[in-house]
Amino acid sequence: MFRVMNCFAVLTIIFSSFFLYHIKSEARRDAALLVTLREDIRKEQEMINVLKAEWSHLDQPRRLQDLAGRYLDLRLLDAHQIIALKDLNEF
Amino acid sequence: MRRKSKSASSRYQGSLGLGEESLNKGRAAVAGKGRLFVIMSVFVLCYAVVGFRLISLVNMPNNFENKVAGIHDALFASRPDIIDRNGAILATDIQTFSLFANPRQMLDPEGVADHLLQLMPTLDEVVLHRDLSSGRAFVFIKRELAPVQKARIHALGIPGLGFLSENRRVYPAGSTASHILGVVGVDHDGLSGIEKHIDEQGGRALRSFGVSHKSKLVSVKLALDLRVQHSLRDELVLALNLYGAKAAAGIILDVRTGEILAMSSLPDFDPNNASQAFQSDRFNRISGGVFEMGSTFKIFTAAMAFDFGVADWESRYDAREPIRVSSFQITDFHPQRRILSFPEVFLHSSNIGAARMALEVGVERHRDFLSRLGLLDKLVTELPESEKPLIPRRWTDLSTMTISFGHGLSVTPLQMVSAVAALVNGGRLIPPTFLKRNSALSSGLGVQVVAPETSEMIRYLLRLNVREGTARKAEVSGYLVGGKTGSAEKNINAVYVEGKLRTSFIGVFPMDDPAYVILTMLDEPQALEETRGYITAGWNAAPLAGRIIRRVAPMLSLMPRDEPPESRVPESVVISF
Structure with missing residues (x-):
């Protein structure tokens, strides 16, 4: 009876210590991965931020107006050129 | 009567002697079992504690990592973005890098200077050469580098060059909405306009206590249409x-x-x-x-x-x-x-x-x-x-x-x-x-x-x-x-x-x-x-x-x-x- 229990206890010790180290090493690896992933995400977000700022720089009405004035033959919209969709029936 | 009593007493003694022996044996067995039981339960308890700790380690979030990330985010997003009513960005923080050098760690300062000049032609050649051969431990070479430039310089792999990252407030619309937006000072604090309003509303206080990375700063949406x-x-x-x-x-x-x-x-x-x-x-x-x-x-x-x-x-x-x-x-x-x-x-x-x-x-x-x-x-x-x-x-x-x-x-x-x-x-x-x-x-x-x-x-x-x-x-x-x-x-x-x-x-x-x-x-x-x-x-x-x-x-x-x-x-x- 005691022998069985001892055997069981020893086996439990062996198994659980193996399990412990396995989990610990896995956790350590995951933690490292997490840190790199977080760092990557942060970098990406920073890059997105920079690109957004750059985009809004390029998308400025002032800049577009300047470019349109230089390259396009567009003129200011006049009120009579606007028509509602429902008034288009006759065409 | 005496004999009877003697025999009775001897019988008693006898039985007592015999009883004592077997009783002692039984006592020892009981005591041994009790001790074993105590030891076993101590061990079981120990393993239970270890097991419980194991489970909790696996399940509990890693607080330390969160703290580190939180500090990063607080540094990174120190002021909220300001956007117009349609979502166009009026003010945002971007990370810029400053390039510094430690000429004492450099093997060939002249060669480094030439490399840097190739990548950044706007640098002053004379000043750069003088700085790099100065033998000082720290010189700023250029501030506010774009991420692309930083990557290129980093790729050179020159020892003795390093980067400091810092935030810069940028206003893509320039002077278009200047009086509404206001300006920030060198410490990133609002000095006028909506920027000052944000600080007065507690944005500043939040920042100094450290913002957790989960509560990201919410953009300030203006009534303005760009x-x-x-x-x-x-x-x-x-x-x-x-x-x-x-x-x-x-x-x-x-x-x-x-x-x-x-x-x-x-x-x-x-x-x-x-x-x-x-x-x-x-x-x-x-x-x-x-x-x-x-x-x-x-x-x-x-x-x-x-x-x-x-x-x-x-x-x-x-x-x-x-x-x-x-x-x-x-x-x-x-x-x-x-x-x-x-x-x-x-x-x-x-x-x-x-x-x-x-x-x-x-x-x-x-x-x-x-x-x-x-x-x-x-x-x-x-x-x-x-x-x-x-x-x-x-x-x-x-x-x-x-x-x-x-x-x-x-x-x-x-x-x-x-x-x-x-x-x-x-x-x-x-x-x-x-x-x-x-x-x-x-x-x-x-x-x-x-x-x-x-x-x-x-x-x-x-x-x-x-x-x-x-x-x-x-x-x-x-x-x-x-x-x-x-x-x-x-x-x-x-x-x-x-x-x-x-x-x-x-x-x-x-x-x-x-x-x-x-x-x-x-x-x-x-x-x-x-x-x-x-x-x-x-x-x-x-x-x-x-x-x-x-x-x-x-x-x-x-x-x-x-x-x-x-x-x-x-x-x-x-x-x-």
Whole structure:
């Protein structure tokens, strides 16, 4: 009876210590991965931020107006050129 | 008996001896089992603890990592973005890198210098060579590198070069919305405008306590529409140059919600270059300056007289002779020298008529009415730049007369616009805001300051003034503009200087269902051939407002429409023009 229990206890010790180290090493690896992933995400977000700022720089009405004035033959919209969709029936 | 007792005792002893032996044996077994049990339970307990700790380690989040990431994020997003009502970025933080070197760790400083010069040709060659061969432990080479440049330099793999990352506040729109946004100082703290407002609202406190990375800073959404803001500023710049004015300012406000869609004051500054912002002539003329607004004040005089029931469409005012009060004389700019009807006082912008109208209402009620419209108290908005109105120390009959046509009381143009919005939106005074308001919220906002009938009358007068009065050049076909011009002689060192005007125009569109109020203001516009030598508001501020409305109305999704048939006013009044 005691022998069985001892055997069981020893086996439990062996198994659980193996399990412990396995989990610990896995956790350590995951933690490292997490840190790199977080760092990557942060970098990406920073890059997105920079690109957004750059985009809004390029998308400025002032800049577009300047470019349109230089390259396009567009003129200011006049009120009579606007028509509602429902008034288009006759065409 | 003795023997018996002896045998009994010996038997007893015997049995006792025998019993003691077996009892001892049994006791030892029990004690051994008990000890074993204790030891086993201790072990089991130990394993249970270890097991429990194991499980909790696996399941519990790693707090340390979170803390590190949190610090990073707090550094990274130290100020919230500012966006316009459509989500366009007006201010954001970007990370920049500064390149520094430790020349002592360098094997070949000259070679490093050549490499760096190839990547960054703008660097000063002489200074770079001197710095790198100096033998110091730390020299800054270049600040505010873009991420791409940083990556290239990093790829060189030169020992002794390092990067420091820092945040920089950028304003992609440049000077377009400068006075609203404000500037930040070297420590990233807001010094003016909305930037300062954000700090006052607790953004600053949050930051110093460290923001957890889960509660990311929420962008601040302004009421401003970048396209409208650009159009307004663009037209103001053109007008400033065209009329040779010293300064120009304009604002567009939604009369239904109190939202400020655009506001510009020239000369302005580029918030990316904070040092410009505090030069004295670049102050915000819309909310940070008070002016005698001139004839645009007659809107309030007419509304007041009508609202108190002192005047109606049939009222007549004697404008044949200037009014003399002690040494002071009230004259008309366009003298009609006849008896004017109520709308005619407004259309011909008669000072005499307005003064008589205000006198009939009386000093007390006049002050009370202007106070109700918020013109006598400092207007509080999100912008820290807000100036207190200049009120006469003693409010006499003469004060009431001059204030009736906009002299003797100085208010900010923003107050003016907010009060006019209340007069045309049905009579509700809504506190103006630079932040986006949802329409559900603003429908409950505001206090009724005049009767809806008064509002109706003012709408009619304003529209009539653009159709037939002094503001004809503000007309934009399809958008039913209404408005009032004002040309005030500038008061320089307590003397009104002839020929130096501050002209302004307050317009509302579309007049059949007012949506927006616009104010334009020019400081000392010059006479031009196009203006036939005139410098009054009808020739500069009014057409300027017209040009702005023509540009922005389609952006504000206002459908152009024709004039509705006349119905609101008695036939006789219309005929009298």
